[in-house]
Amino acid sequence: MRTVAGPGVDERGQIYMRNELMLSFGQWTDKGRKEINQDFHGGYVPKGAQLTVKGAAFAMADGVSSSSVSQIASETAVKSFLEDYFCTSDAWTVQHSAQRVLRATNSWLYAEGQRSVYRYDKEKGYVCTFSAVIFKSDVAHILHVGDTRVYRLRDGALEQLTHDHRLWVSQSQSCLSRALGFREHIEIDYQPLRLRLGDIFIMATDGVYEYCDAHTLIEALQEPDDLDAIAKRMVDHALEQGGKDNLTLQIIRVEALPGDVDSLFQQQVETIPLPPILQAGAEFDGYQILRCLQTSRRSHVYLALDIVSKTKVIIKTPATDQQGDPAYLERLLMEEWIARRINSLHVAKAAQFERPRAYLYTVSEYIEGRTLSQWLRDHPRPDLETVRGIVEQAARGLMAFHRMDMLHQDLKPDNLMIDASGIVKIIDFGSTRVGGVAENDQGVRQPNLLGAALYAAPEYFLGEVGSPGSDLYSLGVLTYHMLSGGFPYGADVAKTRTAGAQKRLTYKPVLSEERDIPAWIDATLKRAVHPNPHKRYTELSEFLHDLRHPNPAYLNQTRPPILERNPVMFWQGVSLVLMAVLIWQVMS
Template identity: 60%
Template sequence: MKMTNHLGVTVGRYSDKGCKPGNQDFHGAYLPREPQLTAKGVAVALADGISSSEVSHIASQAAVTGFLEDYFCTSETWSVKKSAQRVLVAINSWLYAQTRQSQYRYDRDKGYVCTFSALVIKSTTAHLFHIGDARIYRLRDARLEQLTNDHRFWVSREKSYLARALGINPHLEIDYHSVQLEPGDLFLLATDGVYEFLSEAFIVDTLQRDDGDLDQAARRLVSEALQQGSDDNLTAQLVRIDSLPASGAGEFQQQLSDLPLPPVLEPRATIDGYRIVRHLHASSRSHVYLAIDPESGAEVILKAPSVDLQHDVPHLERFLTEEWIARRIDNLHVLRTFPPSRRRTALYTVTEYIPGQTLAQWMIDHPQPNLETVRGIVEQIAKGLRAFHRLEMLHQDLRPANVMVDHSGTVKIIDFGSARVAGIEDSSQPADTARLGTAQYAAPEYFLGEGGSPRSDIYSLGVITYQMLSGQLPYGAQVARSQTRAAQNRLVYRSVLHDKRDIPAWVDDVLRRAVHPNPAKRYAELSEFVYDLRHPNQSLLHRSRPPLIERKPVAFWQAISAVLAATVAYLLAR
C-alpha cells in the first residue's frame, strides 16, 4: 500500500459527439496544489445534456465549470458534503431561473437542464454526488462496482423518463455517499451513451490493459460503444488513486515535525522577538505568558504546550487547531489571533491580550446579577458561538473559564482546544472529543459516546445562563454519572425559581428547554434561545408558578405530614 504525505491521482478522459450534430456532454477535473489539495481535495465532474433541449449543452458546461470553480471557494472549515451540496443547490437555482426567464419556461424539458455526477477525493475518502443517469463505477481487485443509482422512471422496457436533473425543479435532491479509498482504486465516470453499449467484461479488460494510459483507456471505451451502435454523445472520465496521505499527515503534522516545543520562559526572556512580561497561567498542559510584540509594541498572549506533552501528538494537534480556527473566525466575541509575521523557531501561538477576567471569576464577584445583565452576557456569547456554527464548527467546551469579560463589558470566547471542525475531520480520523469538555457543562449525549451538534453547545450555554441566575447547576452533578439513556431520562430539572430572586416563571421554562437531556427537545438554533430569553413565549405567559412540590419538596412533604398528623389526632380524640 503506497502511503505518502500527499494525495496522488491520475486523470484520463475522452468525449465524442457520436452521431449527434453536437456534443451536449461536458466534463472537467481540478487537481489543486497544496495547501488546497489537503484542505479541499481533488474534484472531477461530468454533466450530460438531455436530447429534448437545444440549450442543454449550456447547462452542462455551466454546471461543471461552476462546480469546479465554486467548490474550491467554499470555507475550509466546511465538510466536503456541505460544500458541494451548497454549490449544487446554487447551480440548480441559477439553471432553473434561466429556464423560467427564457422561451422554454412552459416546457422545462427544453430548458437549461442536465444530469450531473461528481467525485471529490479528499484525504483517504471519495465523496460522490449524483443527479441523473450518468454513472460512477469503481474498479478494485478486477471487480467493477456501480456506485450510483440511475434516476430514471421506466414506463416500459423500451421507454423511460429522466426522474432527476439539475435545473428541472426549484428543489434539488442529491444522492450522496462516501467510500474509503485504497491505492490502485480506479473510478470511471460515464454517460449513458457509453455504459449502455459496453459489457462489464470489456470495461474491466480495457481498464486493466490500459491502466498506464488512462486517456487511451477512455478513448477505447468510447470507440467500442460507438461500434456497438451508441446513438448518443459519449464521455468517459477515469481517475486512478496513485497514493494516499498517511493518517494525520497534513498542515498540523508538518508543523509538529518542523518545530520544537519552547522551554519554560522567564520574565524578560525573548523568543522570536517577543519579550516575556510575566507568566499568566501554568498547568501540566500549557504555559500562558503576557508578552510584548516587538513590531507593534502591543501586549499579546503567547501560549505554548508543556514540554511534558511533547510526545502527546493528539494534544499537540488540538493545540495547533486553536490557532487554525482563530484565523478563520472574524468575530468581535471570539478570541483573535495574529498570523506570524516572521518565521517561528518553536511551537507556540500568539493571540490578542484581553484585559479583564474570566466569566468564572466574574460570577464570583457578581453572585446575584440582575436578569438584564445576564441576558447581555448570554447574547454576546451566542454571537460568538454562531460564528462557529456558521463555519460548521462546534466549540464543545463552553464553560465560564473559557469566556473572558474585558473591562468594557465585551465578552469573548477563548480556548478552542476541544473544537470540532467538519473540514478537518474529512482529512483525518475524528478525534475522541466525547470527553474533552468539562463535565459540569458538557451535554448529556457526550456521556453516551455520541457526537455533538449545535444543540450540544446550546446546552452548555443554557447551563452557564442557569448558573449565573442561581449559582447552581440544573441537574447538580448527576449528568456526568448518567451514562445510559435510561439514567438520563431519570434526570430531574431543578427549577431556577426561588424566593430570593425576582425571576419570571417563563424564564425557567426557557432554561428547562435549553438544558433538556434529550437534544431533540432543546432549541435547534441559538437565535431561538436568545430571543425567548428576552421575549416571553406566548404559550408560557399564562402558565402558573410551579407547584410547591417542585419548588420546595421538603416543605411540601412536611406540610402533608402535619395535615396527616392532625387528622390522626382528631380521629383518636373522637
C-alpha cells in the same frame, strides 16, 4: 473536454497524494453522431496541504439534448465546481463545501434561464445533469443530480452508486425529474463511501452506459492498457452498438491507500523548537513579555507587546509537561488556525500580523476584561435581562463556529471573556472540532471528551460525535447556572454512560422562592438541556427567541408544586403540621 490541473499528476495519469494515497485515472469523450458535444468533464488535484484538506475532485455533466445552450450549462457546472470547491473554507466538510458550490451554480443557471427566451420551457434552458466524486483521505464523497452515473467496481462486481432522477411516463418515455438549472432550489444526493485498495470508480453519461454492458466494461478493466485507452475503447464500443448521444467516460482507480495521514501541523511539531519559560521584560521572537497571566500543567499564558506594531497580544506556549505530547502540541497550533477562520465580534481573534516564528507557540488578541467566572463572583445573582444579554452574545459566537462547520465543545464561564465595553467573546479553542479536519480519521487527534464535565452534553459521555445541539446544551447549562448558581442535573450527567441511564436523569427546575423567574423560562431551559439531543431546540436562534418571548406552549404550564421546587421546605412544612396536630391531641 479534458480538464486536469495540479502538479500531483504525472505523465502516466497517476495522482500522487500525500502519505501514499495514489489514484490512476483515464477519460474520453466524443460528440458521437451529434453536431456538438454537450457533455463536459474534468478533474483537479491541488498541491501542498490543500491536497490533504480538500482532496482530489472529478466531475461530469451532461447537457439536456432538447436545449441548444445546455453545453454552456454543463461546461459552467464542471468548471465552476472544480474552481470554487477548492476556494471554500478548509474548515468545511466535503459535503458542506460541495453542496454550497452546487447550489450557487444551480442558482446562476436557473437565473440565466429565467432571463432568456426559454423562461417558460425549462428543458430548453441552461440545464444539465451532474455527478462528482471527491477523494479525500480514504473516503470517496459522491454528489449527484440527474442521470449521469457513478459506478464502483470492487472484487469483480460492478455496482451503480447513483440513482437516476428520471420520471417514467411509459415503458418507453421518460423525462428528467431533477437537474441543475431546472428549478430555483436543488436537492443534491450525497453519499460517503470508505475506499478499498483496487477500487475502480466509473463516471459515465447515458450515451455510454446505455450501450456498454457491465460485462464488457469489467472485462476491459482487467486488461493492462492505460485507463485513457480503456475509456476510449468503451466509448467506441458504445458508438458501434448504436449510441446516438454524446459519450463521456471517466475511470479512477485506487492504487494505494494512506496509512496515518500527517495532520496539518505534524511537520511544525516535529521541526520547530519549543520555547523556553519566559520572564517579564524578556524579548521573545519580536515580542516583549510584559507579565505571565496564567500557568498550568498544560500551558503558559503571557501578556506581551508586539515590538513592531506596539499592540498588546496574548502568547500561549506549551507547558514543560506537555512538550512531549505531539497531539497536545497539534491542538495548540490548531487554536490559532481556527481563530484565523472565524470572523465574529464575539470570538477571540488571532494576532493581526502573522510572521515566521522561531518557536512553537500561538498569538491571539489581548482582551482587556475578565472571564465570566470572575464576573459571576462579583455578581452572584444577575437579573434575567443581564443573563439574556450575555447568553445572546455567546450564542452569536457559537453561530460563527457552526457556520464554519466547527463545534466549540467547551463552553463554560472560564471560556467567556467580558471586555471593558461589555462585549462577550468566546476564547480557548483547544477542544474545538473542525468538520473538514475531522473527516480525516487521522487528522488532529483528540480525546473523546475535552470539555468541562458539568457543561458537556450527555451524548459525549456515550462516545458519540457532537453536533450544534451539543453546544446548545452547554449554552443552556450556562444560562441555568447564571440564574440559579446550580446545574440542571447536578453532577449526575458525567456518571451516565448508557442511553438508559440518561433517560433516568431528573431535571431540577430553576424556579425558587428566592428568585422571580417565570415558569416559561424554566420550560425553555428544560428543553435546551434535554438529555436527548433530538428533543432540544434545532437552532440556537429558537432558544434565544424563547428565552426572550414567552412560548405559548409554555404559558399554559403551571408552576411546579413546592415538593418539586423545594423538597426540603415541603417536608419541613409537613413536619410542622404533624407536630401541631400531635400537640393539639396531647393538649386535648
